[in-house]
Amino acid sequence: MVLVDHDLDLHAEGPALTADLVDIASVSGQEGPLADAIERALRRLPHLQVTRHGNTLVARTELGNTGRGKKERVVLAGHIDTVPHAANFPSQWDPERQRLSGVGTSDMKAGVAVQLRLAAALTEPNRDVTYVFYECEEVDAARNGLFLLSRNAPKTLQADFAILLEPSGGVVEGGCQGTLRAAITARGARAHTARSWMGKNAIHEAGAILDILRAWEPRRPLVDGLEYHEGLNAVAVSGGIAGNVVPDECVITVNYRFAPDRSEDEAQAYIRDLFAPYPVEILDSAPGAKPGLTTGPAAEFAKAVGGTPRAKLGWTDVARFAELGIPAVNYGPGISEIAHTPDEYVDAAPIVAAEHALTTWLTS
Amino acid sequence: MVLVDHDLDLHAEGPALTADLVDIASVSGQEGPLADAIERALRRLPHLQVTRHGNTLVARTELGNTGRGKKERVVLAGHIDTVPHAANFPSQWDPERQRLSGVGTSDMKAGVAVQLRLAAALTEPNRDVTYVFYECEEVDAARNGLFLLSRNAPKTLQADFAILLEPSGGVVEGGCQGTLRAAITARGARAHTARSWMGKNAIHEAGAILDILRAWEPRRPLVDGLEYHEGLNAVAVSGGIAGNVVPDECVITVNYRFAPDRSEDEAQAYIRDLFAPYPVEILDSAPGAKPGLTTGPAAEFAKAVGGTPRAKLGWTDVARFAELGIPAVNYGPGISEIAHTPDEYVDAAPIVAAEHALTTWLTS
Numbered sequence: 183m184v185l186v187d188h189d190l191d192l193h194a195e196g197p198a199l200t201a202d203l204v205d206i207a208s209v210s211g212q213e214g215p216l217a218d219a220i221e222r223a224l225r226r227l228p229h230l231q232v233t234r235h236g237n238t239l240v241a242r243t244e245l246g247n248t249g250r251g252k253k254e255r256v257v258l259a260g261h262i263d264t265v266p267h268a269a270n271f272p273s274q275w276d277p278e279r280q281r282l283s284g285v286g287t288s289d290m291k292a293g294v295a296v297q298l299r300l301a302a303a304l305t306e307p308n309r310d311v312t313y314v315f316y317e318c319e320e321v322d323a324a325r326n327g328l329f330l331l332s333r334n335a336p337k338t339l340q341a342d343f344a345i346l347l348e349p350s351g352g353v354v355e356g357g358c359q360g361t362l363r364a365a366i367t368a369r370g371a372r373a374h375t376a377r378s379w380m381g382k383n384a385i386h387e388a389g390a391i392l393d394i395l396r397a398w399e400p401r402r403p404l405v406d407g408l409e410y411h412e413g414l415n416a417v418a419v420s421g422g423i424a425g426n427v428v429p430d431e432c433v434i435t436v437n438y439r440f441a442p443d444r445s446e447d448e449a450q451a452y453i454r455d456l457f458a459p460y461p462v463e464i465l466d467s468a469p470g471a472k473p474g475l476t477t478g479p480a481a482e483f484a485k486a487v488g489g490t491p492r493a494k495l496g497w498t499d500v501a502r503f504a505e506l507g508i509p510a511v512n513y514g515p516g517i518s519e520i521a522h523t524p525d526e527y528v529d530a531a532p533i534v535a536a537e538h539a540l541t542t543w544l545t546s
Numbered sequence: 547m548v549l550v551d552h553d554l555d556l557h558a559e560g561p562a563l564t565a566d567l568v569d570i571a572s573v574s575g576q577e578g579p580l581a582d583a584i585e586r587a588l589r590r591l592p593h594l595q596v597t598r599h600g601n602t603l604v605a606r607t608e609l610g611n612t613g614r615g616k617k618e619r620v621v622l623a624g625h626i627d628t629v630p631h632a633a634n635f636p637s638q639w640d641p642e643r644q645r646l647s648g649v650g651t652s653d654m655k656a657g658v659a660v661q662l663r664l665a666a667a668l669t670e671p672n673r674d675v676t677y678v679f680y681e682c683e684e685v686d687a688a689r690n691g692l693f694l695l696s697r698n699a700p701k702t703l704q705a706d707f708a709i710l711l712e713p714s715g716g717v718v719e720g721g722c723q724g725t726l727r728a729a730i731t732a733r734g735a736r737a738h739t740a741r742s743w744m745g746k747n748a749i750h751e752a753g754a755i756l757d758i759l760r761a762w763e764p765r766r767p768l769v770d771g772l773e774y775h776e777g778l779n780a781v782a783v784s785g786g787i788a789g790n791v792v793p794d795e796c797v798i799t800v801n802y803r804f805a806p807d808r809s810e811d812e813a814q815a816y817i818r819d820l821f822a823p824y825p826v827e828i829l830d831s832a833p834g835a836k837p838g839l840t841t842g843p844a845a846e847f848a849k850a851v852g853g854t855p856r857a858k859l860g861w862t863d864v865a866r867f868a869e870l871g872i873p874a875v876n877y878g879p880g881i882s883e884i885a886h887t888p889d890e891y892v893d894a895a896p897i898v899a900a901e902h903a904l905t906t907w908l909t910s
Contacts, residue, residue, distance in 0.1 A: 359740065363789050375801045376723065376860035378777040379764075385780035385798070389756030396753050400743075413742040416749035417793065418786025425727050425781050425801055425829075434749070437739045437789055465789075496740035 188219040192302035196295050196533040197275075197282055203262075203291040203298075204273040204284045210263040210321045213237040217262065220315050223298065229305045230313075233338070237262070237317040238327035240338050241301055243310050254479060255310040257344035257508070258300065258540075259328065259499070260293045261319030268524040283527040288516030292528040293347030296515065296537045300544065307544040309479075312341055319499065323468075332502050343479035344503040345540075349516025352532045354484050355494035356408050356473025356511050358501055360440045362449055363417070363465040365433050366391050366457045373428040381428035385421045388432040391460060392416070395436070398456075403441045406473045408493035410441035435465070439495070442470030442504075468497055471504030473511065480509045486543040487513065552583040556666035560659050560897040561639075561646055567626075567655040567662075568637040568648045574627040574685045577601040581626065584679050587662065593669045594677075597702070601626070601681040602691035604702050605665055607674050618843055619674040621708035621867070622664065622904075623692065624657045624878070625683030632888040644894040651892040652880030657711030660879065660901045664908065671908040673843075676705055683863065687832075696866050707843035708867040709904075713880025716896045718848050719858035720772045720837025720875050722865055724804045726813055727781070727829040729797050730755050730821045737792040745792035749785045752796040755824060756780070759800070762820075767805045770837045772857035774805035799829070803859070806834030806868075835865040838873030850907040851877065 188206055192199065208216040217237035224232045230241040246253060264286035273284035282292075294315060301313045316327030323329055331338055368388035373381025400412040414436060421432030440449040446469040454462045474480045475491055484491050494500065494512050503510035515532035552570055556563065572580040581601035588596045594605040610617060628650035637648035646656075658679060665677045680691030687693055695702055732752035737745025764776045778800060785796030804813040810833040818826045838844045839855055848855050858864070858876050867874035879896035 361739075361790075374860065375777055375779050375781065376725075376803055377775075378779050378803075379775070383759075383779050385783050386756060386760050388783075389753060389760050392750060392753030392756060395747075396750050411741075411743070413739055415739050415742050415747050415792050416785070417739065417789050417791060419749050419752075419783050419796060420786075421780070422782025422784075422799065425799070426725075427781060428779050429781065432783060435786065435789070439740055439742075496738065 188215055190219050190223040190298070192223055192298050196299055196537050197530040199295040199298060200287065200292045200528065200533060201273045201275060201282055203294055204282070204286050207271060208263050209266050210318050213263050213317045217317065220262065220298070224301060227302055230301060235331060235335065236327065238331060239315040241313040243307060245306065246310050255312060255341040256479065257312045257314060257339060257341040258297050258347060259314040259316065259344060260290050260297050260347040261317070261327070262294055262315050263317055263320050264289070265320050265522050270524050270526060280530040281527050282530070283525070285526060287528040288349045288526050289518070289521035290348055290514055290516055292516050292533050293349070293514035296347060296533060296540065299537050300540055303541070304544055308546070309544065311544065312339070314339070328499050328502050332506060336506060339503070339506055339508070341508055343483065344500070344508050344510035345483070346498060346500050346510060346512050347514035348498055348512045349514050349518045349521055350512045351517055352515055352535055353489055354475070354487055354491040354511050354513050356406065356475045356491050357442045357471040358494040358496060358498045359410055359412070359442060360444070360446060360449055360468055360470030360501070361497045362438050362446070362453065362467030363435060364438070364453050365435050365463045365465055367461045368432045370428065370430045372423065372430045375426045375428055378428045381430070383428050384430050384432040388419070388421065388434055391434050391457065394456060401441060403443050405441060405443045406476045408473050408475065408491060410493045411495055412441055413439040440470060442472045445469065469501055469505065471501040471510060474509030475511065478509065480511060483511070483543060487539045552579055554583050554587040554662070556587055556662050560663055560901050561894040563659040563662060564651065564656045564892065564897060565637045565639060565646055567658055568646070568650050571635060572627050573630050574682050577627050577681045581681065584626065584662070588665065591666055594665060599695060599699065600691065602695060603679040605677040607671060609670065610674050619676060619705040620843065621676045621678060621703060621705045621872070622661050622711060623678040623680065623708060624654055624661050624711040625681070625691070626658055626679050627681055627684050628653070629684050629886050634888050634890060645891050646894070647889070647891040649890060652713045652890050653882070653885035654712055654878060654880055656880050656892040656897045657713070657878035660711060660897060660904065663901050664904055667905070668908055672910070673908065675908065676703070678703070692863050692866050696870060700870060703867070703870055703872070705872055707847065708864070708872050708874035709847070710862060710864050710874060710876050711878035712862055712876045713878050713882045713885055714876045715881055716879055716899055717853055718839070718851055718855040718875050718877050720770065720839045720855050721806045721835040722858040722860065722862045723774055723776070723806060724808070724810060724813055724832055724834030724865070725861045726802050726810070726817065726831030727799060728802070728817050729799050729827045729829055731825045732796045734792065734794045736787065736794045739790045739792055742792045745794070747792050748794050748796040752783070752785065752798055755798050755821065758820060765805060767807050769805060769807045770840045772837050772839065772855060774857045775859055776805055777803040804834060806836045809833060832861055833865055833869065835868030835874060837875065839875065842873065844873045844875060847875070847907055851903045
């Protein structure tokens, strides 16, 4: 058989398929060729119903509709884009260490390879599966393929449970923390520095805002049995008019990472209260997601995969599923700590292990 | 007699001469026409020796050289440039209030008018006089005419005492405070804000620098009988990398205004000590000047003019005379608080009063 350019062989082992996926460049906004290759591969599989939305692909088993009594549905989702290359393209295979290096290996084409292998192999899984391959996760939220699906075609994502195959070191990471940024302003009164007592120095006033930040103790609540760890940090400060002027304004921007037992509204109210009486402007925010690992399909999944689940501290797209009322976890073979670095890699063993664990859960 | 364009009549009353000077535009860097007019007027006066340096003019009596026994020499100095116009050119005369409005009225063509009137009238003063009319005071120090003279022809400025006719509300202002700017850096360690405890927030660290500023008590030393009032202010703060990154650097720029009992070196050492162990980079500095009003010609001048001298808190060109070892004061008819504002004005009475006081001191 003559392979068309970029045709994917879903029967290749996970690590080899990962290499194939890495070697089709797909920096955010340029996912077309990879989306085409994935679409062609999926459409060859008669047990899947495939739809395309931009460069986002959705492939569904519909066993529940055939009267075979499947009721539960799970989403397996992964993004197909990468950050820009950093002299780490195409991939390199180290046979001694059984390690694949290159952009997107961990984040997250290893996870996408697992999705594709399962999509091809599991013609009759024990629950319906919706495979989602989406674009533009590494750039601003408005372009994110999962966000667009959740707004434009939320039914496509309907499920009892979702697994995001983001790099998690092969451990189940539950939920995620929310995040908000706020600008807090200290005001003063201008004056010439030669007679500074005629004014009021807004930068000095801002010291009281830093006092609050320095004294702040992070909450570490248990949510559904997982321990989260909040953070509150100044991420920017600016003030000053000229070298001889007492400044009348100083703005401190803070980033609050909040545990998922607190809603977005509660988090905003907390920050406004904490910094009262300073004017607080909420710049942006995104809710967290509870892990939901104590009951239902998520609990069964965690039990099947084994190991000790841990709380996801960063914000991830699992929050989008939470917004749709769907419990979701991160579970993937990559390593998040080396994502976006020039030395990004993924080892072969965890790719095979993740595929094995998911196959067991979806067939036993 | 037919007047050539821009010929100045030094026999006009002070307020009228001020108006003539204002109406020859002389924004910094464009003093040529006004310098020409002043040069022509001075060269008509046979008792003065006139030299020109760029757009700076120096006119000297040389009574000491004629064997008439004059030993003391005084400098009367003023800058002829103005800040840019702000819809306040040419001048406007309000006969009811006896008030002249317009750019440079207070700062400091009223003072220049007094200088010119004295230069014309005092053919045989009781001490030798050096009149200096200089360019580019309102812009960066490197272009300042008095600075250039002090570097290129310091002998031109040799004297026992100097009076700068900057606006001082008709009060003798002694000396000036020094000024320095320094950048103080707080360092930390970058981390993702989702795991902020892996890093160290430099903006939070900078709170300790603000603590020092907030706790700082200004010195108010008496120097030669005048009370100075120091100031130490943050004039800029900057820090921050991205909305999700714990920043590793925060820089606070401070401006220290120091009394003239402290040298430039002492002031720098004081700031380094105060903010230890933070790295302190001195960005620029200029020494202050002691008032020197307790003895010698400065004391006699203060006594002759009357009133209660006060300390000059802002930095002025008197510091240049101090660097040459010449005691100097500010004394002029303008009002410094309205300098550089669109509503700048000067009243007629203080112009006449300053001329009268200086005439009395230089002839009695």
